[in-house]
Amino acid sequence: MKTVTLNNGMEMPVVGLGVFRLSPEEAEASVKFALENGYRSIDTANVYFNEKAVGRAIKASEVAREDIFLTSKIWPSDFKRNRVRPAVEATLARLGVDYLDCLVLHQAAGKYLEAYEVCEELVKEGKIRSIALSNFYGKHYDKVLAHCKIKPVFNTLECNPLCQQHKMKEILDKDGIFLESWYPLGGKGNTSIAGLELFQNLAKKYGKTPQQIILRWHIDRGYIIIPGSKSPKHLQQNLDLFDFSLTEEEMKQIEAIDQNKQRLAVVGWIRPFLPLFRANYNKQQ
Numbered sequence: 001m002k003t004v005t006l007n008n009g010m011e012m013p014v015v016g017l018g019v020f021r022l023s024p025e026e027a028e029a030s031v032k033f034a035l036e037n038g039y040r041s042i043d044t045a046n047v048y049f050n051e052k053a054v055g056r057a058i059k060a061s062e063v064a065r066e067d068i069f070l071t072s073k074i075w076p077s078d079f080k081r082n083r084v085r086p087a088v089e090a091t092l093a094r095l096g097v098d099y100l101d102c103l104v105l106h107q108a109a110g111k112y113l114e115a116y117e118v119c120e121e122l123v124k125e126g127k128i129r130s131i132a133l134s135n136f137y138g139k140h141y142d143k144v145l146a147h148c149k150i151k152p153v154f155n156t157l158e159c160n161p162l163c164q165q166h167k168m169k170e171i172l173d174k175d176g177i178f179l180e181s182w183y184p185l186g187g188k189g190n191t192s193i194a195g196l197e198l199f200q201n202l203a204k205k206y207g208k209t210p211q212q213i214i215l216r217w218h219i220d221r222g223y224i225i226i227p228g229s230k231s232p233k234h235l236q237q238n239l240d241l242f243d244f245s246l247t248e249e250e251m252k253q254i255e256a257i258d259q260n261k262q263r264l265a266v267v268g269w270i271r272p273f274l275p276l277f278r279a280n281y282n283k284q285q
């Protein structure tokens with residue numbers, strides 16, 4: 001598995017499996033199949049309500065814990081000094097592990113600086129090995145960078161050929177922080193990007209699927225990817241990306257279709273629902 005070296009020296013696989021909007025049954029089956037077929041990075045979150053299922057799959061896969069880069073996220077309703085530690089401990093218990101490779105602050109909302117400080121303590125204690133951000137832009141990103149003692153290793157952002165994140169990539173490169181693309185294919189059930197003639201033609205040229213061309217574009221841009229899938233065939237295809245790369249001219253053609261448009265704008269409307277999410281973490285199967 002191809003890896004990148006994070007700013008704390010840890011190796012992280014370039015391709016992982018994301019389990020957003022997979023039911024516990026789907027997540028368990030996908031994670032087990034993925035680990036048994038070469039994946040070594042799994043991305044979940046307390047708000048995906050499938051951490052227990054991910055934990056069962058890890059156990060069943062017989063892949064050694066230390067060979068897996070395991071990421072989970074905590075939600076802003078837990079961004080309070082006294083809530084971060086119990087939230088992380090609950091996540092560890094649901095996953096059935098005693099550390100996370102990466103803990104992500106899921107949204108730039110609430111008291112994220114307070115939460116970040118507690119995360120730094122948890123790194124020192126070995127409960128988490130690295131900290132990352134999710135959906136941090138502009139002043140929120142700048143505040144974390146100004147306050148942190150331990151740098152985040154990546155910032156995970158909605159990113160795909162219609163939302164290429166050139167501006168954030170430049171900033172993150174300067175700060176030595178990776179960009180991890182979520183919705184790398186445009187999101188669950190969205191085939192509109194893969195359907196574009198550009199990707200159909202490139203797929204024919206390289207003998208790959210349009211989705212593999214899109215995922216290779218991410219890799220050639222230097223992004224980490226966590227495509228979601230419940231299909232064994234797609235899971236295998238999403239690892240089979242390393243026997244070709246796109247030319248400079250093809251990268252330019254893809255750059256030209258950027259609309260700089262996010263499909264999922266998250267923070268504002270979600271605030272009233274935060275306590276609701278929190279009450280449900282433990283109901284997951």
Ligand SMILES: NC(=O)c1ccc[n+]([C@@H]2O[C@H](COP(=O)([O-])OP(=O)(O)OC[C@H]3O[C@@H](n4cnc5c(N)ncnc54)[C@H](OP(=O)(O)O)[C@@H]3O)[C@@H](O)[C@H]2O)c1
Binds near residue numbers: 189
């Ligand atoms: N931090 C955040 O705020 C945030 C937000 C959203 C998502 N995420 C993370 O990003 C991950 C990826 O997002 P996502 O799963 O929603 O969207 P995605 O990876 O862009 O797309 C997943 C969709 O693509 C299909 N697919 C996957 N591989 C394929 C292939 N090789 N050929 C054809 N179709 C393929 C899947 O269907 P099949 O199941 O049929 O393969 C599914 O419908 C999530 O799982 C989550 O971990 C993070």
